[in-house]
Amino acid sequence: FQSKPDSRRHFLHIPGPSNVPDRVLRAMDNPTMDHRGPDFGAMGKQLLAKVRKVFQTEGPVVIYPASGTGAWEAALVNTLSPGDRVLMCETGWFAHLWNEMAERLSIQADFIKTDWRRGADVEQIAERLAADKGHAIKAVCVVHNETSTGCTSRIDEVRKAIDDAGHPALLLVDTISSLGSMDYRHDEWGVDVTVSGSQKGLMLPPGLSFNAISAKAIKASETAKLTRSFWDWKPMLAANATGYFPYTPATNMLYALDTALDMLLEEGLQNVFARHDQVAEATRRCVRHWGFETQCQDPRHFSSVLTAVRLPEGHSANALRATILEKFNMSLGNGLGQLNDKVFRIGHLGDISELQLVGALAGVEMGLRAAGIPHKAGGVQVAMEYLGGNA
Ligand code: PLP
Numbered sequence: 001f002q003s004k005p006d007s008r009r010h011f012l013h014i015p016g017p018s019n020v021p022d023r024v025l026r027a028m029d030n031p032t033m034d035h036r037g038p039d040f041g042a043m044g045k046q047l048l049a050k051v052r053k054v055f056q057t058e059g060p061v062v063i064y065p066a067s068g069t070g071a072w073e074a075a076l077v078n079t080l081s082p083g084d085r086v087l088m089c090e091t092g093w094f095a096h097l098w099n100e101m102a103e104r105l106s107i108q109a110d111f112i113k114t115d116w117r118r119g120a121d122v123e124q125i126a127e128r129l130a131a132d133k134g135h136a137i138k139a140v141c142v143v144h145n146e147t148s149t150g151c152t153s154r155i156d157e158v159r160k161a162i163d164d165a166g167h168p169a170l171l172l173v174d175t176i177s178s179l180g181s182m183d184y185r186h187d188e189w190g191v192d193v194t195v196s197g198s199q200k201g202l203m204l205p206p207g208l209s210f211n212a213i214s215a216k217a218i219k220a221s222e223t224a225k226l227t228r229s230f231w232d233w234k235p236m237l238a239a240n241a242t243g244y245f246p247y248t249p250a251t252n253m254l255y256a257l258d259t260a261l262d263m264l265l266e267e268g269l270q271n272v273f274a275r276h277d278q279v280a281e282a283t284r285r286c287v288r289h290w291g292f293e294t295q296c297q298d299p300r301h302f303s304s305v306l307t308a309v310r311l312p313e314g315h316s317a318n319a320l321r322a323t324i325l326e327k328f329n330m331s332l333g334n335g336l337g338q339l340n341d342k343v344f345r346i347g348h349l350g351d352i353s354e355l356q357l358v359g360a361l362a363g364v365e366m367g368l369r370a371a372g373i374p375h376k377a378g379g380v381q382v383a384m385e386y387l388g389g390n391a
Contacts, residue, residue: 011330013360015147015306016177016200018350020256024203027259028252035249044243047254050261054179054202054269055194055212057186062236063257064209065250068176068197071209072098073105074231075172075193079217081225082106084138087128087169089120093148093336098141098174105226110137116338119146119153119301122161129165138220139170139192145178147200148336150308150345151296152182159190170220176200176209180264181276181305181349192217198253201305203260203350208253276304279348279357282386283307286361286379290368295343305349306333310342315373317344324367330360354387 003010012019033039051061064070080086088099088109102109112124120142129137140162142153155173162169170192175184179194180201186194191214198208213233221233235246264272280302287294287309295308311317318341321332333345346364348357361380368375385391 006329008329011328011360011363013347013363014331014333015345015347015349016197017206018200018203018347018352020205021203021260021263021351023263024256024260028205028256030252030255032251035245035251040251041243043254043258044240044245044249046243047258047261048240048243050265051210051257052212054261054264055186055196055210056184056188056269057194057212059187059212059214060237060240061210061212062233062240063245063249063254064211064231065207065248065253066209067206068174068195068209069097069101070231071176071195071197071211072101072174074211074228074233075195076102076105076107077224077226077228077231078211078221078233079170079172079193079224080105080107080138081223083108085110085136086139086141087112087125087137088141089125089143089153090114090116091118091120091143091146091149091151091153092116093339094146094174094176095143096337098143102141107226109141116146116149117151117295118298119151120158122154122157125158126161126165129162129167129169132167135168137167137169139172141172141174143174144184145175145182145303145305147177147306147333147345148308148339149295150303150306151298151301152178152303154300155184155189155191163190170217177305177349178303180260180272182303183269183273186212186214190214192220198257201350202257203263204253204256207250208257273304276349276352278387279352279354280304280307282354282357282383283346283348283361285386285391286383289379289382290365290375292375295339306345306347308333308335308339308343308345311344311373315371317341320344320367320371320373323371324363327370328363328366330363332364358384358387
């Protein structure tokens with residue numbers, strides 16, 4: 001597929017899929033090997049050990065040739081039974097979709113609402129768990145980085161709320177857009193299933209997704225009764241023990257994953273997170289200077305992966321994005337669900353540098369002017385001052 005002829009480099013600034021580094025693209029461009037042959041097992045074993053580091057876990061991580069939605073389903077069907085109750089937290093569009101999926105799978109989800117301007121409401125989670133004396137709630141499901149709003153949930157605080165209530169519910173967390181860009185600790189935060197995907201912080205194309213699994217989740221899977229076949233952890237974990245997969249893996253995507261993990265680990269995860277924190281802060285300062293609000297209102301929940309920007313009443317975020325695409329060949333994220341046309345989202349995740357961010361912000365500022373949206377010029381300058389250490 002060839003997009004409209006345009007020899008300018010496309011600026012991909014949606015909050016995932018993110019830009020794939022050349023080194024990762026080159027890794028994919030190797031001959032596909034025999035996935036039952038001896039070389040594969042050695043590679044698989046090494047890769048399955050390495051991938052744990054990015055989840056900050058010592059436990060198993062299974063890899064599916066699927067988008068993130070598949071790994072959502074895997075987390076639910078491996079741990080729950082028909083009619084089970086779960087707590088879901090409506091942080092935005094993706095939490096809404098996960099909740100809908102749970103209902104379609106005949107799970108009874110209690111949906112804790114938010115105004116889509118902050119992360120999960122930990123106090124309400126604590127109250128619901130404290131009220132559940134009979135321990136009917138089997139799992140608490142939270143989206144770590146809500147990609148539709150740019151709000152992050154405090155998983156450490158959710159864990160504490162579950163512990164303080166003395167409640168045995170499993171903790172299932174979606175890190176599809178945060179893993180590899182924001183600090184995330186599967187073991188330390190006592191998460192039972194971490195769901196993730198390849199196309200965001202991991203700097204890979206779409207196509208792989210993950211479940212990191214605690215010992216408690218594996219135990220739950222032994223009695224969970226939801227129907228599962230492709231998603232079943234059991235044959236996957238059995239084959240993974242020797243570095244293989246129960247069916248044909250996405251071999252070239254695994255080469256890419258191996259290289260992307262090397263890149264993240266060579267830079268050092270803490271440095272990767274700090275780089276994202278910095279570009280996110282620069283973006284917010286720029287947005288504030290323009291005179292706009294970020295969708296996320298709580299500074300403790302600001303995302304380092306993306307910034308969702310609210311336009312003033314009467315201005316169309318979709319028209320602005322179309323102008324920017326047309327004039328400057330840059331893609332920005334659209335508003336999802338109730339935020340359609342009200343916000344645009346600037347992705348600053350994965351393979352992102354200071355200069356790339358300044359370029360993206362310049363594209364937005366020029367677009368605001370071209371689209372006739374009132375704003376205070378000079379936001380990019382503010383971002384540069386901050387990134388240059390002069391703020
Ligand atoms: N959860 C979050 C937080 C996401 O950002 C996305 C995709 O953007 C999904 C789930 C769905 O993943 P996928 O589109 O890879 O199926």
